[in-house]
Amino acid sequence: MGFAHLDGRTRQTKGVLQQRALVRRPSARLAEGLLTHLERQPVDVPWAVEQWNDYRQVLHDHGWETIEVPAADECPDGVFIEDTMVVYGDMAVISRPGAVERRLELPGAEVAVRALGYRLARITEPGTLDGGDVLKHGNTVWVGVGGRTNAAGVEQLADLLRPLGAEVVPVPVEKVLHLKSAVTALPDGAVLFHPGTIDDPSVFPSVLEVPEPEGAHVVLLNGNRLLIAASAPRTAELLSQRGYDVSSVDISEFEKLEGCVTCLSVRLRGV
Numbered sequence: 001m002g003f004a005h006l007d008g009r010t011r012q013t014k015g016v017l018q019q020r021a022l023v024r025r026p027s028a029r030l031a032e033g034l035l036t037h038l039e040r041q042p043v044d045v046p047w048a049v050e051q052w053n054d055y056r057q058v059l060h061d062h063g064w065e066t067i068e069v070p071a072a073d074e075c076p077d078g079v080f081i082e083d084t085m086v087v088y089g090d091m092a093v094i095s096r097p098g099a100v101e102r103r104l105e106l107p108g109a110e111v112a113v114r115a116l117g118y119r120l121a122r123i124t125e126p127g128t129l130d131g132g133d134v135l136k137h138g139n140t141v142w143v144g145v146g147g148r149t150n151a152a153g154v155e156q157l158a159d160l161l162r163p164l165g166a167e168v169v170p171v172p173v174e175k176v177l178h179l180k181s182a183v184t185a186l187p188d189g190a191v192l193f194h195p196g197t198i199d200d201p202s203v204f205p206s207v208l209e210v211p212e213p214e215g216a217h218v219v220l221l222n223g224n225r226l227l228i229a230a231s232a233p234r235t236a237e238l239l240s241q242r243g244y245d246v247s248s249v250d251i252s253e254f255e256k257l258e259g260c261v262t263c264l265s266v267r268l269r270g271v
């Protein structure tokens, strides 16, 4: 017996829940990726590809099917597929990245999610929105605003998701690239954060402070299983002590480009 999380509600389904994740292979031009808050460092692209394969393997080990979005080799940041869309229930909202150069990444992402049967909507001018600015838990959708995502983008997303039962909450973000560079949520809704990344953590009903910035990023695999970056060993230990089954993956080459574990996939939890 599976459960489908559509329209923000959980419905029992006859089938086994399909866990599918969109991923996109790193471009050979990865080292040219955009930087906002970090100094540029040399990037070992072949090692990045190995890390990307390891990331996919952890998803596979936990029952996820990864679906490769058509390559975008001319897009250095194409591997950060999370930014191209926001999926809620049976709707995929195609983003309008705040960085103009990343808009070339959208066509392949749109083809892939349409082929999976999702209804499509899109953010349009003057709105901008990156998927990395959108954190969902239950029917609450927190959206980072002030960096790559502007107020018009938040408003458009709210207009699209409210009819599906979502409550959209804007969160000012300026110290880090995206909202999910600062916070992600545990299965129980507790929001992980490291001091100094967001001004006002009280916007979240429940928070858990973590000992390192990278510890704020987790991917929910299923049940109590989490994926975290190898650069957050103290947080991995903290979460293990709280009863979570934590898998670590080294994504050092992506972190050099302000990427994190959530950026490398779009997780689709549907039937």
Ligand SMILES: NC(=O)NCCC[C@H](N)C(=O)O
Residues within 6 Å of the ligand: 033, 034, 035, 036, 077, 080, 082, 083, 099, 102, 131, 132, 133, 177, 178, 180, 181, 257, 258, 259, 260, 262, 263
């Ligand atoms: N969701 C994310 O946090 N994506 C990371 C994007 C990093 C990329 N170098 C950028 O600046 O757009």
